[in-house]
Amino acid sequence: MVETGTPERTTNKGPGRLLIAVYLLFAIAATSRAGLQLATKFDEAPVAYLLSGLAAAIYIVAAVGLARAGHAGRRVALACCSVELIGVVGVGVLSLVDEELFPDETVWSEFGSGYGYIPLVLPVLGLLWLWRTRHDTD
Amino acid sequence: MTSAAAAGSPVDGILATATIVLSLVLALWSLVAAVRHRPPDRLQFVGLAALEVALLALAVVALVALGGGERPGEPGAFFGYLVTLVCLPPLAWVLAKMEPTRWGSAIVCAICLVTPVVVVRLQQTWAVLGG
Numbered sequence: 001m002v003e004t005g006t007p008e009r010t011t012n013k014g015p016g017r018l019l020i021a022v023y024l025l026f027a028i029a030a031t032s033r034a035g036l037q038l039a040t041k042f043d044e045a046p047v048a049y050l051l052s053g054l055a056a057a058i059y060i061v062a063a064v065g066l067a068r069a070g071h072a073g074r075r076v077a078l079a080c081c082s083v084e085l086i087g088v089v090g091v092g093v094l095s096l097v098d099e100e101l102f103p104d105e106t107v108w109s110e111f112g113s114g115y116g117y118i119p120l121v122l123p124v125l126g127l128l129w130l131w132r133t134r135h136d137t138d
Numbered sequence: 139m140t141s142a143a144a145a146g147s148p149v150d151g152i153l154a155t156a157t158i159v160l161s162l163v164l165a166l167w168s169l170v171a172a173v174r175h176r177p178p179d180r181l182q183f184v185g186l187a188a189l190e191v192a193l194l195a196l197a198v199v200a201l202v203a204l205g206g207g208e209r210p211g212e213p214g215a216f217f218g219y220l221v222t223l224v225c226l227p228p229l230a231w232v233l234a235k236m237e238p239t240r241w242g243s244a245i246v247c248a249i250c251l252v253t254p255v256v257v258v259r260l261q262q263t264w265a266v267l268g269g
Contacts, residue, residue, distance in 0.1 A: 014237070015244075017233060020233075021229075021230075021245045022248055025248075025252055028222055028225075032218040033218075
């Protein structure tokens with residue numbers, strides 16, 4: 001194993017814990033919002049609300065992946081962060097090109113502008129963090 | 139403008155403003171700690187406790203108003219925000235205890251920046267400002 005002299009680093013310590021905290025906040029926000037939308041007004045914008053639900057699930061799984069650390073956790077987190085990045089950029093572009101597709105806001109609409117663009121920054125930070133800690137697990 | 143607005147919202151007053159101010163001061167304090175490589179100190183935990191007390195008081199005020207027959211504009215969202223709100227300081231507390239490094243202070247800072255946003259959203263879902 002390569003030791004760089006820095007203290008032990010896994011995905012769930014130090015900055016990683018902050019990342020997990022923010023992921024948790026987004027998991028809570030997205031889950032409650034999606035749950036409410038799906039339960040009360042699904043017919044108004046099914047695509048947008050299903051997408052909110054998907055985003056919510058991904059935030060939860062990403063948070064768990066980062067918190068569990070280890071090989072499996074890292075792989076799960078890597079997959080989630082990648083899907084998130086693709087999702088937020090894809091939906092961001094689509095929501096600008098075709099407003100009809102997402103009549104109501106989702107977490108990822110307009111690159112997450114409704115959430116201070118944090119949905120756009122978060123997966124990038126997640127991927128950077130996974131990269132920084134890549135040598136730490138056996 | 140409307141009679142509901144004239145009657146006043148239970149989550150829109152000195153108490154709500156106090157939670158926002160307290161939260162922002164705490165965010166600033168913990169940011170300074172994080173920048174200075176300091177783990178969460180006693181003052182941060184005292185601040186989180188005070189914030190939680192203020193938020194619980196806000197929740198009680200809201201519930202009393204509900205008991206008195208007043209209704210939020212968006213009940214579902216309102217309760218969602220209310221429950222989330224009182225869970226935030228304990229979440230920050232637990233994570234800060236788990237992470238006794240500068241990053242613990244950073245976590246307190248992040249959650250204390252989110253809290254005022256949730257308070258404002260709570261107020262909006264009571265009043266229904268397009269929310």
